[in-house]
Amino acid sequence: MNVLKRSLLGSAAALAAAGSAHAADLPVKKAAPIAYVRVCSAFGAGFFYIPRTDTCLRISGRARFEAAYQTSSSRQPGAAGDTSGYRGLARFNLDARTQTAYGTLRAFARLDAASRTGVIHSGTMLRIGQAYGATGVDEAGRVQQYVNVDKAFIQFAGLTAGRASSFYDFYAHDFEFYGATSGSDNASTNLLAYTGTFGNGLSATVSIEDPVFTRSPVFAPFTNAAAVTPVFVGYTNGVPSRYGNVDTIQRSRLPDFVGVLRVDQDWGSAQLSAATHEINVGNLSTATAAGTGGVLTGIPHTNAVQGWAVQGGVKFNLPSIAPGDTLYLQGAYANGAQSYAGYCMIAGCYRQSNTGFDTQKFEQYFADASINPFTGQLQTSTSFSAVASYLHYWSPEWRSALFGSYGEQDFSAGARLAQGALYSLVSPSSTAVFGSNAVGVPGTRFYQLSQALRDTYQFVLGGSLIWSPVTDLDIGVEAFYTQIGVRNGRVIDADKSPTAYANVAGINAGTFVPRTATQDSMTHVRFRVQRDF
Template sequence: MRLFKRFLFGSAATLAVMGAAHAADLPVKKAVPIEYVRVCTAYGAGFFYIPGTDTCLRISGRARYEAGYQTSYSRQAGSGGDTSGYRGQLRINLDARTQTAYGTLRAFARLEAASRTGTIHSGTQLRIAQAYGAVGVDERGRSQQYVNVDKAFIQFAGLTAGRASSFFDFYAHDFEFYGATAGSDNSSTNLLAYTATFGNGLSATLSIEDPVFTRSPVFAPTGSTPAVSPVYVGYADGIPSRFGNVDSVQRSRLPDFVAALRVDQAWGSAQLSAATHEINVGNLSTAAAAGAGGVLTGIPHTNSVQGWAVQGGVKINAPAISAGDALYLQGAYAKGGQMYIGYCMVAGCYAQANSGWDGQKFNQPFADATINPFTGQLQTSAGFSTVASYLHYWSPEWRSALFGSYGELDFARSARLAQGALFGLLNPNGANAFGSSAVGVPGTRFYQLSEALRDTYQFVVGGSLIWSPVSDLDIGVEAFYTQVGVKSGRVIDSDKSPTAYANVAGINSGAFVPRTATQDSLTQIRFRVQRDF
């Protein structure tokens, strides 16, 4: 037994020695060092180095809930009739920066998505492909999903390239929930810009911007899509010989050119902006002329015109009243570019005419231009807007804002007269094929009451109260009142007289007396809970 134990112990010792010797001959693998995420302090709080690179990244975002209520006057067929709406929204921001020999290289991206229903759904976003609507019986026109690449730009050595806010914008509804005031706040656009800095907070920017997001449709009385505007061509032996058609859908040829001069200092900021905007439509129809006297020569192609806009704004910090207080003042004027004055913000943009709420008594026209039906040439609209907004901190946790705006949009008197003359030639028996875009024959009762190409005004006044019990959490409510109206005369009340535009002859003869209005108004309230991170 003792001999057997000695044998076992000896064998184990031999194996252990042999294993150790063999292990000594194997290559030793060192553990890969763990690269921990390092904080980047060069660009402010929240940045960290992307492992393995010298690029600093900040990830941030937002979650938001909103509920809204607005007055509604109509339950007629085809009208929404909603008084409430809801929204859940997310936002994700990625901000990447690298220090180079030429300065900071930056890339910024922002993705937004939302589910919206009722009065908070947006026809404006549908029209520019940033949302898609539901198709259910009870959901159509009341529910939509919203997806938007709001920002995706690169900044390097003064260059900005990508999708970003227009350099024309200044106030851009900084203190508002809804963004109801009439002021420039265009949807983010695709641009290429260069900014030169001169020291002491002074900078100048030249920007080439995508014109698609600053267009309002050229007036076409048919209201069809694509819009087709009848154009009178000529006479043969004193008889109207034919009417051609002009395709009034705008083409993309020249970009918008934007210039801005800006100063940012301790007292606040100020900016002067200017923009050009080409209006370029399609060709005249080549349909053959008919009538006694033979074939007539058609009018020439509609020449493009350059719309333009100018804006001035100032932001004044008021720490003497309370830390964080600030006042914005802004004014803008445009000819052939109403998107730059933000006149359509309440009613909804990218439409020839629109109403901002269910049961509104009449549509507001927003056309950048009309095509004269006798010359075939463009006549631009003109408008202006003014905005004031003040933010006050009652305490670090409580703040409120007051805001208001006033604006007008006017059309050339000759433009409306020409469209009215065409209406009479195309409707000798008083029949109306144009709906609410019909102008009517000058001198008739219908012409006096038609909403098409009427000069209008609007004003908005509102305020908000926001509680921030902890950092980056806002719980608040906003309410605003807006009024729209015609600058002279009266218009048909489409809510109270929905069949009026199908009774042109009856209106002119006095057999049909429509209800009329000079203005309409709306009150809206929104509640918001928002967390930024």
């Protein structure tokens, strides 16, 4: 038995020794070092080094809930008539920065996505393809899903390239929920810009920017063919008797050119901005001219024109009143570029006429220009806006803002008279062709009351109260009142007289007397809960 035990133990020892010898001959693989995330303090809080790189990254975002109430005066068939609405919004930010021999190399990207209903919706975003409307019977025009690449730009050695806010903008509704005041606020456009700094807070920027996002339509009177506008091409004894159509869809040829002078110091900031904006439409249609008789004269191609705008603004830091208090003052004037004056902000841009609230009594026209039917050439509109906004901190947790604006847009009397002369040839006794865009025959009662190309004004006055119980959490409410009106005369009240535009002959004969108005107004209240991280 002892002999057997000694034999087994000897065999095991021999096998163990042999195994150790073979193991010693195998290569040893070392464990990969762990790449720990390191804090990057070079660019402020929240940045960390991307593992195995010298690039610092900050990931941030936002979650928001909003509910709104808005006055509405009617539930007529076809009218929206909503008085409430809701929105949930998600935002994601990526901010990557690297120190180089030429300074900081930065790339920034922001994606917004939202679901909104009722009075919290945007025809503007729907028209430019950033919002997608539901099509169900109860949901049509009342539910939207919204996706927007809000920012995606690179900054390097004074260069900014990508999708960013327009350098023309200054106040840009910094203290508002809705963004109801007038004033340019082009938060997302494509641009290439260079900024030079000169010390003492002084800088200058030259920017080439996408013209699509500052474009308002050229007035097209046809309701059933909004892409064309008629011009006279034939005359009988000096009287227009035939017309052809000009394609009014604007072409992208030249970018918008923006120039900015800015100063930033301890007392605040000041900025002077200027921009040019080309209006460039198509040719006269080759289709047979409409009308009868007359000698065809032909109309030259509608020449492009350069719209332009200027804006000045100042921001005052007022720590003597309370830490964080700020006052903005801003004014702008535009010729053929009303988006730069921001006159369309309350109602929504990218449409030649619009309503800022449900069942509005008449439409405001935001067209940058109309085509003179006698000459075939563009006649630009003018607009201006003035804005004031004040933010006050009652305590570190409580703050409120007061804001207001006034603006006007004007079309030359010659432009409206010319469109009226055209109307007398195309549709002298009805609006079947023109609809609510009908100007009417000059000298008639309908011409005096029609809404198309009327000079209008608007003002906004509002305020907010926000509670921030902890850092980056805002719970607040905003309310504002806005009024729009015609600067001269009266217009048909389309809410109280919805059939008026189908009774032109009756209005001119005095057998149909429509309700009229000089102004309309709306009150909007919005509640918000927002967490930034």
